[in-house]
Amino acid sequence: MFRCLLAALLLASSGLAASIEKRQWTESKYCNPEAGGLCYLQIVPRGTNPIFRIAIPDGASGSFDTVLEIIAPITLGWAGFAWGGSMTANPLTVAWPNGQKATVSSRWSTGRVLPPVYSSATYKTLKSSRNATHWSVEVACTGCSRWSGGQINTNGLSMFAWAMSRSQVSQPASASSSFSIHNSVGTFTEPLTSAKNPASAFSTYVRTATG
Numbered sequence: 230m231f232r233c234l235l236a237a238l239l240l241a242s243s244g245l246a247a248s249i250e251k252r253q254w255t256e257s258k259y260c261n262p263e264a265g266g267l268c269y270l271q272i273v274p275r276g277t278n279p280i281f282r283i284a285i286p287d288g289a290s291g292s293f294d295t296v297l298e299i300i301a302p303i304t305l306g307w308a309g310f311a312w313g314g315s316m317t318a319n320p321l322t323v324a325w326p327n328g329q330k331a332t333v334s335s336r337w338s339t340g341r342v343l344p345p346v347y348s349s350a351t352y353k354t355l356k357s358s359r360n361a362t363h364w365s366v367e368v369a370c371t372g373c374s375r376w377s378g379g380q381i382n383t384n385g386l387s388m389f390a391w392a393m394s395r396s397q398v399s400q401p402a403s404a405s406s407s408f409s410i411h412n413s414v415g416t417f418t419e420p421l422t423s424a425k426n427p428a429s430a431f432s433t434y435v436r437t438a439t440g
């Protein structure tokens with residue numbers, strides 16, 4: 230009897246813990262004067278994890294360029310972003326530090342193994358840097374807004390995912406480097422409202438930034 234009661238109490242309290250558990254990220258709108266005033270949806274996952282900033286042109290749907298900035302704590306060996314919210318069957322943007330700059334790698338995975346290079350998405354690096362506490366990279370992606378089997382939703386909720394590892398990749402200068410499995414993964418679901426920018430300002434920034 231006592232055992233039963235204890236089990237019931239344990240069940241009830243774990244259910245409660247799950248329901249009051251905090252969201253695993255915070256979101257805000259971030260506008261950068263150094264990026265021509267471009268505005269981003271900024272996602273800050275809980276814990277020692279990368280920050281992600283997403284920008285898109287207003288009025289776009291289907292195939293259009295997307296901008297992604299990754300700001301990673303210096304202790305991270307690689308950081309990844311999944312445009313469709315899962316490890317498999319969507320474009321993956323993976324980045325890691327390479328000296329003072331960063332290498333960006335386009336990947337796609339059909340299974341939960343090292344994702345192979347994905348040539349249907351291409352990238353332009355807009356900026357990248359490293360200091361004592363962080364490494365960061367900003368890219369424009371052609372081919373990340375729509376893919377075989379999905380697309381980001383510009384007028385409703387989109388689900389994205391991320392991953393990070395504390396291990397360094399094997400060949401930092403190579404976009405086809407192998408790397409080992411993540412230490413953490415997460416997902417977030419948000420509208421892209423704060424990510425939208427006037428199309429002309431967006432394309433000017435993508436065209437003129439060089440990093």
Ligand code: HEM
Nearest residue numbers: 309310311315316321341342343390391392408409410414
């Ligand atoms: C060597 C490279 C990788 C290996 C071996 C690997 C392996 C795995 C495995 C075994 C799982 C399921 C168990 C778990 O949750 O830990 C998983 C889940 C996941 N992985 Fe990876 N992974 C790799 C790279 C990546 C990359 C680059 C991303 C980019 C965002 C990623 C994103 C995710 C996500 C979001 C999940 C959660 C479940 C899902 O959406 O499938 N992984 N991975």
Ligand SMILES: *[C@@H]1O[C@H](CO)[C@@H](O)[C@H](O)[C@H]1NC(C)=O
Nearest residue numbers: 300358360361362363364365
């Ligand atoms: C280091 O880089 C990060 C990411 O770019 C930035 O937020 C931070 O302010 C920089 N720190 C210093 C001391 O410049």
